[in-house]
Amino acid sequence: MLSEDVKMDIKQLVWLRNDLRWLDNPALYYxxxxxxxxxxxxxxxxxxxxxxESSAKTSxxxxxxxxLFRKLASFGIPADLITVASFxxxxxxxxxxxxxHEIKHVWFNQDIPIHEQQRDQKVSIQLGTQGIKTHPQxxxxxxxxxxxxxxxxxxxIFTPFFKRWLTLLSAQDWQPLPKPKIQNTAIEYVEPDIRWATTYREDIWAPDQEEAQQKLWHFCYTKEERYQEQxxxxxxxxxxxxxxxxxxxxxxxxxCLFAIQYACDxxxxxxxxxxxxxELAWRDFYRQLMGNFPFLAMGKPFKPETDFIRWNQDESLFLAWTQGNTGFPIVDAAMRQLNQTGWMHxxxxxxxxxxLSKLIFADWRKGEKYFMEHLIDGEFSSNNGGWQWSASTGCDAAPYFRVFNPTRQSETYDSNGDFIRRFVPELKDLDAxxxxxxSHSQRLECGYSLPIIDYKTTRIAAIAAFSELKNMR
Known part of the structure; x- marks a missing residue:
């Protein structure tokens, strides 16, 4: 903390990146x-x-x-946008x-991925040469x-992580940090010069922290207790x-924690x-993995032996997957949801x-990249963790012999076919x-693709390919 006698004579700068909020923001508050x-x-x-990163996310x-800038202006806090090409x-x-601006102190919330850490270290070093002190939160x-x-x-392994995580979570202060104090009368809001935004599904995700808070509290009060079953x-x-x-x-x-606790109480x-x-603990788990094992940010699998797998290089199969034309309705509905909304269940x-990784047997990194390029919620660590889990290359991943049967998954989790009908409308008139x-005739009549792979044979081939790696561990 700075001494009281010099506190108001020193200008503070808050540097924000992926922390675009005015509530519960350590750098802004402190x-x-x-x-x-x-x-x-x-x-x-x-x-x-x-x-x-996807255009939906950047938009x-x-x-x-x-x-955020409009809200800060109401607090009397000036805000600026600096646009440069790269870190x-x-x-x-x-x-x-x-x-x-005669800034002497710069505050920011730390990031985890290695490129972001390197960026922050270089900033601290360069500002330090000018006598400017940085305060990572x-x-x-x-x-x-x-x-x-x-x-x-x-x-x-996630389970022992979660047990320890829950113990630490219970012992910490879980009150959200308040908004920063109003330092002056409101100042005029100046529209930031943003030239890199395009369109996205703003009807689903309003660009507003207050809207996000309303969705959070609505979920915790009306859906959270049924979350497990739904x-x-x-x-x-x-x-x-x-x-x-x-x-x-x-x-x-x-x-998030406060809303969960308040609603449950x-x-x-x-x-x-x-x-x-x-689920939020899984997010922490993957982010800490990325921080503890930086090679995960460099395209490497957690299980090194899986880097020797000979993946299928057939680009036509990968393209069919990206377009939602695999001939497996639940897979196609999923991919079309991603392509149309920027989000996937x-x-x-x-x-x-x-x-993609077990049946088409394409390199999981291609799928990881495609998801990041289209997801509005793409987070490097969670996306990487999810793909490595599915491909059985990651930390605490699915066993290599676990291969989802897409038809059985569809029958179990979309039994009436309601989701499929929404995103694969050519099948909307088929029964549940x-x-x-x-059938073959139904596909021809509906104008729907034939299956691009045979589930049974590709499953056997995938398991065999992973079995060959046993002696390399």
Whole structure:
């Protein structure tokens, strides 16, 4: 903390990236305690392309920046947007900004991926040469401190991680940080110069932190207690749909925890039993894995022996998968949902990923990249973790012999075919049994694709390929 006698004489800068919110924001809150603040957001469109971020995600980011700046103006807090091509350009741009505005302290929330860590280190070094001090704050994790075993090592299995994570979570302060104090009368809102945004499904995800908060509380009060029984059925709106806001930091971790605890307490339940909370723990697990094992950010599998697998290089099969023309209705519905909305139901992500990596037997990294290029909620660590789980190459992944039968998955989780009819309309007139695996004649009549692979033979081949790796462990 800065001494009281100099507090108001020092200008503070809050540097925001994927933490576009004014509530429960450590850097914003703690900087404001030290005196008057400015806020700067850095945009790196070329870097986003290198990291395969989707146009839907960058467009939602643009909307969140606008609403954030409008809110900050009402607090009397000036905010600016700096747009540069890549992370490489940020240290110099921030240095110039700080010198122009006589900034002496820069506050930011830490990131986990290796490129982001390197960016922040370079910024701190360059600002340090000008006598500008940086103040890194905790990253956006439910449990911000490392979750380690009794031996002080990172967990590689989720279940013991979750047990330790829950213990640490129970002991920490879970009250969301308040908004920053109003430092002056409201100032005029100036529209930031954003030229990299396109269109996205704004009707589903409004670019507004307050809208995200309303969705959070609505979910916790009306859906969370039924989440376990409804979350696997894509035709049922049983999930939170909050992942895009979490990916861009429009919601903070303490906000989610507080809402879960408050709702459970009012309903007489135990917040520790929340299945949605467990899903948030998986997000922490994958993010900490990425931090502890940086090679995961370099296209490497967690299980090194799986890098010797000879993946199928047939581009026509991969293209059919991306277009939702595999001839397997539930897979096609999933891919078309992704292509049309920028989002995919989590059960369908597992089905689609298993189909590509285990049945088409295409390199999982191609699917990981395609998802990132289209998902509005794409987070590098979670997307990587999910794909490596499905492909049986990752940490605590599905066993290699576990291969989803897409037809059985469809019959189980979309029994009436309601979801399939929504996204594969050519099959809408089929009955609830035929729609999961139409006959040859039905496919011809509906104008629907024939299956691009045979499930039984490709499953056997995939298991055999993984079995060959046993002696390499």
């Amino acid at each position: 900087a404001a305690l030290e005196g008057n603040i400015r806020v700067v957001v850095t945009a790196t469109p070329e870097q986003w392309k290198i990291h395969n 939602l980011r643009a909307g969140l920046i606008r609403t 490489h350009d940020i240290p110099g741009a921030l240095e110039s900004y700080c010198l122009t 905790n990253t956006d994790l439910m449990v911000p401190n490392p979750v380690l075993s009794q031996q002080g090592t990172p967990f590689k 979350r696997n059925y894509p035709a049922t709106p049983g999930t939170s749909s909050l992942s895009p806001y979490l990916a861009l930091g429009a919601l903070g971790p303490r906000e 009012n309903k007489g339940g135990n917040w520790k039993d929340s299945i949605w909370l467990k 989590n059960r369908l992500r597992m089905i689609a990923a298993s189909f 049994k035929s729609i999961h695996n139409p």
